[in-house]
Amino acid sequence: MSIVVLPDRPVPPDLAAALAAQVGKVLFRHPSGNAWLVGDTGGRRVVSARVRDLDVVVTGDDAHGTDERSLRSWLEGATSVDRLDAGRLTEGDVVLFARSHGRMRSQAPLFLTRSLCWTMVAGVPVISDEQLTLQRLAELRPDPAVLASRLTDAEISLPVGLRSIWAGVHSLRPGEWWHSLGSDAPRAVRWWSPPAPDRSLEELTDVARDAMRAALATRTDHRRDLSADLSGGLDSTTLSFFLADSGRPPHHTLFLSSQNVANGDHVWAERAASELGTNHLVLPYDSVLPRLVDATTGTLVNTPEGPSIASVSAAAVPMLEDALAGTGSSLHLNGHAGDALFGPVTTILWSLLRSGAKGRVRQVWRQRLANRYPVVGTFRTLAQRGTYADDLARVARADFDRPESELADFSRWVAMPRVHPALTGVARDHLRGLAAQEMAEGREPYSPDRTTHQIVQYLSVHGADVRRINQARTPGAGLLFDSPYLDRRIVDACLALSIDDRARQYPVKPLLAAARPAGMSLDYFTRADKGDYSAEVFSHHRAAAPMLRELFSSGSALEDLGLIDPGRIMRAVDGYSVDGAEYRDLDQIAFTERWLRSLADPPPSGARARTREGELTSSG
Numbered sequence: 001m002s003i004v005v006l007p008d009r010p011v012p013p014d015l016a017a018a019l020a021a022q023v024g025k026v027l028f029r030h031p032s033g034n035a036w037l038v039g040d041t042g043g044r045r046v047v048s049a050r051v052r053d054l055d056v057v058v059t060g061d062d063a064h065g066t067d068e069r070s071l072r073s074w075l076e077g078a079t080s081v082d083r084l085d086a087g088r089l090t091e092g093d094v095v096l097f098a099r100s101h102g103r104m105r106s107q108a109p110l111f112l113t114r115s116l117c118w119t120m121v122a123g124v125p126v127i128s129d130e131q132l133t134l135q136r137l138a139e140l141r142p143d144p145a146v147l148a149s150r151l152t153d154a155e156i157s158l159p160v161g162l163r164s165i166w167a168g169v170h171s172l173r174p175g176e177w178w179h180s181l182g183s184d185a186p187r188a189v190r191w192w193s194p195p196a197p198d199r200s201l202e203e204l205t206d207v208a209r210d211a212m213r214a215a216l217a218t219r220t221d222h223r224r225d226l227s228a229d230l231s232g233g234l235d236s237t238t239l240s241f242f243l244a245d246s247g248r249p250p251h252h253t254l255f256l257s258s259q260n261v262a263n264g265d266h267v268w269a270e271r272a273a274s275e276l277g278t279n280h281l282v283l284p285y286d287s288v289l290p291r292l293v294d295a296t297t298g299t300l301v302n303t304p305e306g307p308s309i310a311s312v313s314a315a316a317v318p319m320l321e322d323a324l325a326g327t328g329s330s331l332h333l334n335g336h337a338g339d340a341l342f343g344p345v346t347t348i349l350w351s352l353l354r355s356g357a358k359g360r361v362r363q364v365w366r367q368r369l370a371n372r373y374p375v376v377g378t379f380r381t382l383a384q385r386g387t388y389a390d391d392l393a394r395v396a397r398a399d400f401d402r403p404e405s406e407l408a409d410f411s412r413w414v415a416m417p418r419v420h421p422a423l424t425g426v427a428r429d430h431l432r433g434l435a436a437q438e439m440a441e442g443r444e445p446y447s448p449d450r451t452t453h454q455i456v457q458y459l460s461v462h463g464a465d466v467r468r469i470n471q472a473r474t475p476g477a478g479l480l481f482d483s484p485y486l487d488r489r490i491v492d493a494c495l496a497l498s499i500d501d502r503a504r505q506y507p508v509k510p511l512l513a514a515a516r517p518a519g520m521s522l523d524y525f526t527r528a529d530k531g532d533y534s535a536e537v538f539s540h541h542r543a544a545a546p547m548l549r550e551l552f553s554s555g556s557a558l559e560d561l562g563l564i565d566p567g568r569i570m571r572a573v574d575g576y577s578v579d580g581a582e583y584r585d586l587d588q589i590a591f592t593e594r595w596l597r598s599l600a601d602p603p604p605s606g607a608r609a610r611t612r613e614g615e616l617t618s619s620g
Contacts (some may be wrong), residue, residue: 003027003039003059003095005116005127007182008102010034013136015122022136028057036104037097042475044093051075053100056084060114061331061480065222081105086177087192091218092482093470095129110192111337111463111486114470115162116178117171118186125185127178135166142306142599143167145437148430148563150307151461151589154417155461160434162460165306174446174460187382192488194447196497197351201445201501201510208493208515212242215487219331220248227252227329230272230280230604232265232531234509235338235485237272237524238516244276245332245517253278254320256285258535265531268524275519282322285536289543291315297412298591299598302472307591310465314472321477325595329479336466336483340458341494342509346410348502351451353382357500358419367503373407380408388413388445388453395435400428413450420437420585422568426561453500462486541583548573548590557596564589 004023008030011019025041028048041059049071056075058066066089078084081098086107093114098105106127108116118127119134128134146163155161155459164171172178175192215479220226220243228243229236230253243251255269267280273280291297297315298307318446324332349364357363368378386394391414400419402409408516409415417431446456469481484490497511507513507525516525549570558564569589577583 002130002133003037003041003097003182005097005104005106006034006036006134007104007125007180008032008036008099009033009124009182009519012122012124015124015126018121018137022133028055030099033205036099043341043478047071049075051078054078054081055099056093057097058089059097060092062222064089064094064218066093066094067289081179082189087488091215091487093288093480104180105177106180106192108172108188109463109486110488110491111459112172113466113482113486115172115464115467117169117265118178119169120185124183125180127180130304131164131166131169131171132300132563134169138251139169140166140168142596144561144563145430145434147306147561147592147596148423148427149417149434151423151558151563151592152417152419152431152585153309154431154434155309155464155590157415157457158417158435159457159460161464163434169495174456174463175440192299194452194501195492195497197449197452197497197499197502199496201514204493204497204511205514207496208490208511209517210482211487211489211493212515213246215484215490216242218244218487219233219484220246221332221335221483225252225328226331226333227254227324227327228333229253229335230255230269230278232272233335233338234266234512234524235335235342237268238338238512239333239335239521239572240272240276240278241517241520244278245519250277250279252324252329253280254323254332255280255282256288257282258285258531259539260535263531263535264529268527272524279327281323281327283319285459286539288312288316288319289540291319292540292587293544293547295594298594299419299601300595300597303468303591303595304471305468306465307588307595308468309461309588310468311510311591312587313465314468317469317472317481320475321474321479323613324479327529331480331482334466334483335485337459337462337485338509338512340455340462341491341510344505345451345454345458346407347438347450347454348380348499349378350384350411351449351499352503355499357498360500362449363500363503374405377405377407379477380405380470381411384408386412386414388443389439392435392439396432396477398432400431404493406591411450413445413453418585420568420572420582420589422564422572422589423561426567430563449499451499455495458501459486459491537583540587541577544583544587544590545573548586551590551593556593558589558593559595 019038023038026035026038028037044059044061046059047066048469049068081103086096090107090109093415096107100552106116108114116129117131118125119138120135142165146165149160162173168215176188176190178186180186228240230240250620253273257266292315298311353364391412445453447453464488466483513525552566552569559566
């Protein structure tokens with residue numbers, strides 16, 4: 001299922017033949033007869049309209065109810081590809097392509113829950129919504145630096161997670177669209193920037209509530225059956241109350257139960273399900289474990305963008321599909337990004353001290369006491385004066401031994417990636433090189449406010465997570481995954497919240513608490529207990545240990561690339577991790593090893609290569 005966008009020019013015969021083999025048929029042509037949109041939509045709706053010299057195509061799972069008439073009405077008055085408020089249409093998995101006078105606009109959702117990328121093929125810049133399509137067209141290899149970064153948690157604090165695993169493929173960043181003109185390389189154009197955090201909780205309560213309702217309406221108004229996570233946490237619980245508040249019939253909810261008897265999440269999930277009257281499904285969290293260690297998990301077929309911190313989520317997709325198969329659900333909603341949007345991220349004290357808010361020093365000290373932060377670490381956090389470029393430079397010369405306290409480190413523009421001891425000097429050089437490359441490209445932070453920048457960085461990770469979960473779906477299963485918290489309307493409302501109001505976490509997640517539907521009790525936001533799934537981390541490691549020993553006992557693909565020391569891996573498998581963090585690092589390394597090995601496997605029969613009536617042939 002991929003869409004390919006071509007420049008406004010005849011297609012060279014060799015590229016035409018490659019497209020016919022890898023992609024599919026012509027979807028749209030220029031008036032001149034040249035193809036400009038080629039692909040296999042995989043059942044997604046395609047809606048097009050033409051107003052004067054402006055052609056627009058919108059494609060997505062259901063295109064959010066957009067039809068030709070509404071699209072034409074939306075285009076009235078538009079004169080060029082630059083002057084389109086395309087953010088109104090590009091939500092969830094919906095992408096937009098616009099063409100006028102040889103210029104192309106290719107736009108994806110704000111946080112890239114479906115993305116667009118490009119590379120040169122036979123001297124022609126080609127844009128696609130699937131990186132693997134471009135890799136096959138251009139016969140690309142993995143980028144060793146990006147591959148090394150996927151062995152760590154660098155995606156969380158560095159925008160390396162936005163870089164393609166395939167060398168030569170260029171990816172969008174949040175709030176950008178591709179501008180194409182002829183044979184020139186596409187250029188990223190920024191269409192969105194985060195708002196300043198300068199509005200009060202009172203101002204934003206109704207705005208956030210309306211945004212949530214609108215985001216859900218966009219995703220659900222044209223669907224009969226849907227489902228949602230109900231973990232007992234605030235994000236998924238509030239989401240379910242909003243779904244019920246919309247007047248829909250009761251939806252289906254899903255809860256993964258913990259082994260830890262002290263984990264009270266099940267009490268809150270059961271209460272919410274009872275109050276809402278949902279069809280509540282309960283599965284043991286341990287049911288995910290066989291998927292995580294299965295030999296087919298994390299391979300090229302189900303993770304075409306390579307291993308990432310989304311690998312565990314993607315591995316759980318078949319289990320979720322099985323659990324929801326009898327519900328008829330065509331959309332499963334989750335609470336991805338809720339913690340970042342509403343909670344107190346790690347830079348909050350630094351931003352609060354510089355916010356200018358009245359009483360900020362007293363509030364900073366109160367937060368320190370409430371969270372039991374050490375005095376020295378707190379002062380180091382507050383005293384930091386470096387820029388985003390300074391923090392990139394720090395990573396570019398790091399030995400990754402974390403000499404600074406975690407509190408101070410996580411409060412920086414860029415936290416130091418966690419690097420497992422088994423990663424070699426070659427892997428560490430690649431990480432340093434990525435930070436240096438980010439500096440050389442002149443990248444700026446997403447916002448002049450450190451907290452807003454950090455939230456946007458986290459949202460980009462969640463957007464990629466949702467996208468990669470959808471890539472792991474079983475073809476034809478008909479179940480889409482999405483998070484309304486990544487909707488631009490909700491994001492804009494949350495990012496506008498003043499730092500001092502965000503920092504006042506009583507009740508927790510104050511904007512979410514204030515905007516909650518009337519039928520949702522404040523009890524959910526004042527609960528004294530907190531869910532804990534650390535038992536599952538240790539269970540997973542016990543289940544994964546034999547697989548880890550098998551992968552690394554007699555050589556590995558990562559060892560051949562010089563990225564890991566397998567002896568250190570084997571010792572770590574039998575070692576003990578107090579908080580389970582090292583076990584998660586081993587998971588990441590194992591996913592990467594398995595993915596590399598899968599590159600040599602032949603593609604499954606019936607995969608992507610097709611020829612049909614209407615295909616793009618070498619005659620163009």
